Amino acid sequence: MTQKRTINDFDIDFMRQRKPAAWLSGVVLLVCLLSIVFRGFDFGLDFTGGTVIELGYAQPTELSDVRAVLETQGHGGATIQYFGSRTDILVRLAPQDGVEEDSAKLSDRVFKALSQAAQGQVELRRVEFVGPQVGEELREQGGLAVLFALIGILIYVALRFEWRFAVGAVVATMHDVLFTVGIFSLFQIPFDLTVLAAVLAVIGYSLNDTIVIFDRVRESFRRVRKGTVIGIINSAINETLSRTIVTSGTTLLVLVALYVLGGETINGFALALIIGVLVGTYSTIYIATASVIWLGLSRDDLLPVKKEGAELDPLP
Secondary structure, eight states, X not given: OOOOOOGGGOOOOGGGGHHHHHHHHHHHHHHHHHHHHHTOOEEOXXXXXXXXXEEEESSOOOXXXXXXXXXXXXXXXXXXXXXXXXXXXXXXXXXXXXXXXXXXXXHHHHHHHHHHHTTTOEEEEEEEEEOHHHHHHHHHHHHHHHHHHXXXXXXXXXXXXXXXXXXXXXXXXXXXXXXXXXXXXXXXXXXXXXXXHHXXXXXXXXXXXXXXXXXXXXXXXHHOSSXXXXXXXXXXXXXXXXXXXXXXXXXXXXXXXXXXXXXXXXXXXXXXXXXXXXXXXXXXXXXXXXXXXXXXXXXXXXXOOOOTTTTSOOOO
């Protein structure tokens, strides 16, 4: 009678592809870094400051018509987009250099001009204002939050496991963060506070998956007395493969539903998490564990240290 084969019975040689995976990651991260340096980000008003005006039209409206009206008011650089449907319009007005105007007066002037152009069939639903100084502080604090998170991960994993594991975990986490924000820079997807929150969540998700595999690697080194480092790491990855697939798969189902059905407000948040979950699952296998191998991990690094004199016979 043959036993039913499960996913835990698979013996996939993941580490065989660690060098091609490293080259692929290096090329992609180089593109992301160049995009961040030369293109920057399409920061939302949370970071740049400005005014957000949400409008509701009675009939579907073309964005070009709204833009034409705003250009007559001196707001040619305004960002205009649909907010769920073709009757819901979101207008983002960046602060103008040398021009100071109260947010209420600005929104009233814009609303009046758009109402006249649409023959009064416009509803003013929401007005938000963020000062440029507040936006700059949020940008700095967001970057510090990511930096402190990485430092905390390095310290925790070094104390919990071993310094090679700590370096591998931080390298994989930095890989995930740079890849995620690089995609937003490359395609100029709006980057606001919700996206920053998603990036911090990606750090936690990536670390969680990495810790699970690292813990299994440590147990395998102590349990298996024979075998190479690469073989034991491959075995640990295969043993946790079903857990990784189930966790990532169910998380992606929720995130895709949020992205498709959640509306414009959380699209950036959901997209950042989708990218983070996918690349985080990849980096746990091909970046974190591969880094540990390249740093020269050996069995002696994980075996418990024998106390001096433990081999001597105890006194009667």
